[in-house]
Amino acid sequence: MAVFDKILLLKFIKFGVVGCSGMIVDFGVTYLLKEKAKLNKFLSNSAGFVLAATNNYIWNRLWTFHSKNEDIPVEYLSFFIISLIGLGINNLTIYLLADRLKWNFYFSKLCATAVVMVWNFTMNLLVTFNR
DSSP: OOHHHHHHHHHHHHHHHHHHHHHHHHHHHHHIIIIISOOOHHHHHHHHHHHHHHHHHHHIIIIISOOOOSOHHHHHHHHHHHHHHHHHHHHHHHIIIIIISOOOHHHHHHHHHHHHHHHHHHHIIIIITOO
């Protein structure tokens, strides 16, 4: 395996670990808002996703990509826009699986998370942290 491939694989693994921490934030907030606060499932899902995206930006900046970019607001905005597009993909996947196919909401959310992870990693590698 080439050195570049090993570095890319390590970044993907780190991105996945960070994503797991974000998934805990995401699922925790979604559960609390949907089940305890009785808010709409898409609103709950969106809030969980946004808080997880912020968590993920911080950890990916520091640990995964070791970003030295001093323009943090622009870098965060790039990360957040990619995450918002990911949120659209996430909600669409949940809608298709949970509402149309009648799969369990949380299993649908897990599937959506996997799809969005590939999107987020690729776009952040190429756009946000490509400096």
